[in-house]
Amino acid sequence: MIIMKDVYKTYPNGVTALNGISVDINQGEFVYIVGPSGAGKSTFVKLMYREVEPTRGQLMINNMDLSDLKEKNVPHFRREIGVIFQDFKLLSKLSVYENIAFALEVIEESPKNIRKRVMDVLDLVGLKNKARFLPDELSGGEQQRVSIARAIVNHPKIVIADEPTGNLDPETSWEIMKVFEEINARGTTILMATHSKEIVNSIKKRVIAIEDGLIVRDQHRGEYGYES
Amino acid sequence: MKARTLKRHLRESIKNLFRNGWMTVASAGAVTVTLVLVGAFLAIMLNLNHMATKIEDDVVIKAMIDTTADDEQIKTLKEEIEDLQKVDTVIFSSKDEELKSLIEGMGESGESWELFEQENPLSHAYIIRAIDPQDTEIIADQISAFNHVEEVSYGQEVVRNLFTFNNYARTIGFVLIVGLVLTAAFLISNTIKLTIMARSKEIGIMKLVGATNGFIRWPFFIEGMLLGVLGSIIPIVGILTGYKFFENSISEISAIGFVDLLQYNPFAWQLSFIILGIGALIGIWGSVMSVRKFLKV
Numbered sequence: 001m002i003i004m005k006d007v008y009k010t011y012p013n014g015v016t017a018l019n020g021i022s023v024d025i026n027q028g029e030f031v032y033i034v035g036p037s038g039a040g041k042s043t044f045v046k047l048m049y050r051e052v053e054p055t056r057g058q059l060m061i062n063n064m065d066l067s068d069l070k071e072k073n074v075p076h077f078r079r080e081i082g083v084i085f086q087d088f089k090l091l092s093k094l095s096v097y098e099n100i101a102f103a104l105e106v107i108e109e110s111p112k113n114i115r116k117r118v119m120d121v122l123d124l125v126g127l128k129n130k131a132r133f134l135p136d137e138l139s140g141g142e143q144q145r146v147s148i149a150r151a152i153v154n155h156p157k158i159v160i161a162d163e164p165t166g167n168l169d170p171e172t173s174w175e176i177m178k179v180f181e182e183i184n185a186r187g188t189t190i191l192m193a194t195h196s197k198e199i200v201n202s203i204k205k206r207v208i209a210i211e212d213g214l215i216v217r218d219q220h221r222g223e224y225g226y227e228s
Numbered sequence: 229m230k231a232r233t234l235k236r237h238l239r240e241s242i243k244n245l246f247r248n249g250w251m252t253v254a255s256a257g258a259v260t261v262t263l264v265l266v267g268a269f270l271a272i273m274l275n276l277n278h279m280a281t282k283i284e285d286d287v288v289i290k291a292m293i294d295t296t297a298d299d300e301q302i303k304t305l306k307e308e309i310e311d312l313q314k315v316d317t318v319i320f321s322s323k324d325e326e327l328k329s330l331i332e333g334m335g336e337s338g339e340s341w342e343l344f345e346q347e348n349p350l351s352h353a354y355i356i357r358a359i360d361p362q363d364t365e366i367i368a369d370q371i372s373a374f375n376h377v378e379e380v381s382y383g384q385e386v387v388r389n390l391f392t393f394n395n396y397a398r399t400i401g402f403v404l405i406v407g408l409v410l411t412a413a414f415l416i417s418n419t420i421k422l423t424i425m426a427r428s429k430e431i432g433i434m435k436l437v438g439a440t441n442g443f444i445r446w447p448f449f450i451e452g453m454l455l456g457v458l459g460s461i462i463p464i465v466g467i468l469t470g471y472k473f474f475e476n477s478i479s480e481i482s483a484i485g486f487v488d489l490l491q492y493n494p495f496a497w498q499l500s501f502i503i504l505g506i507g508a509l510i511g512i513w514g515s516v517m518s519v520r521k522f523l524k525v
Binding site for chain 1: 230232233236247429430432433434435436437438439440441443
């Protein structure tokens, strides 16, 4: 599913974010990416949806070689991946329904299918009755659920979440985690970068810790391992 | 592209025009100002060109034939002239015809020349037209070297000055129009850049969910075109009403018809289509230029 072999990333300004990382992640796994700020977590996550390219090394995702992916194939690669951010990245002028439908419109799905799939996914994240609301009329947790719905409406094989609970209070964070567990239970691989000690230590999953651009720990049912 | 997708792009573009409110007004306004200038300029330039062409078309070479030449030699001379490249028509004008046109051309004072009808002192002539009037001088020089050509006349100085003036006027007009269009496209691309910057988040999300660059570009492409078309409405109305007015005023002050304007129909309509086309093109160009750098995410 995700295979990294000796991946390096140095930015044009000379900063080296990843220093030779190798890791295998299988279909259906739930993985936390932890580590101090500036350790390389963000770069690791950005590599996964091709926001950045590796400087050196091999990166295979969904059987596509990202070290050799042509620019014109990037959109097709991204359709197999759902991405979720700390700041939700919703379009404030579009309704909840439109924000999610947007992801299907760009891949030219038929209107009939769009309607069905958006309603299905809204049901999954528990927002079926708020389809016509604008993002600003929702709470933070609800907005994050919309962004999750948008990420999974396409039935991606992998969902990548960059600090998805970073802006949410603890109670809302648990609700979001429940949604993630549900998605994971359907067989979707989940990769989640997080700073939340409570979540990592309570909902036990595989933990990959990154420090100074290297993987320093990779445990099944691991602990957060840092002071939060 | 699927028809459904094109419909979606069209809907998006129109929605965006409304969403951008004053930005839309500003962009279309920039197009309007430029197209008013380009339209007025084109109307003047094309009319000047039309008049210049008409005057140029009146330029002919008259080659007087030596009075000693016999019929056979006159015929040979015609063939020689016709064989020249760049020559369009060669028409024979007998000395009687020459005298007649001379008398007519002189009006009342020409009557005294009627005395010469008994013994015509003029010679036969060939009236020659060049394919391109600009070649008149070259052809005249070639003809003057032929046997049995007594004299060649084509209003040397006048013709040379006319052509020089016309060529300058055309070049300057062309440069000014191109300059205006480029300035407008630059202004529009800057205005549209602002609207796109405001939507860079939207573009970023589209890329993230797997939109191709083409898919992202289309609504902007249509939006630019619509902006150009919107901006050309006032200039077109201006041309259609203004040219009518202009044509009427000119015909009043020059009843003799020295100033020969292009006909309202079809000229004003043709010009309107040209303005519409230029508007749409600079709109598209401006938006495509601006959206390019946002697609490198």
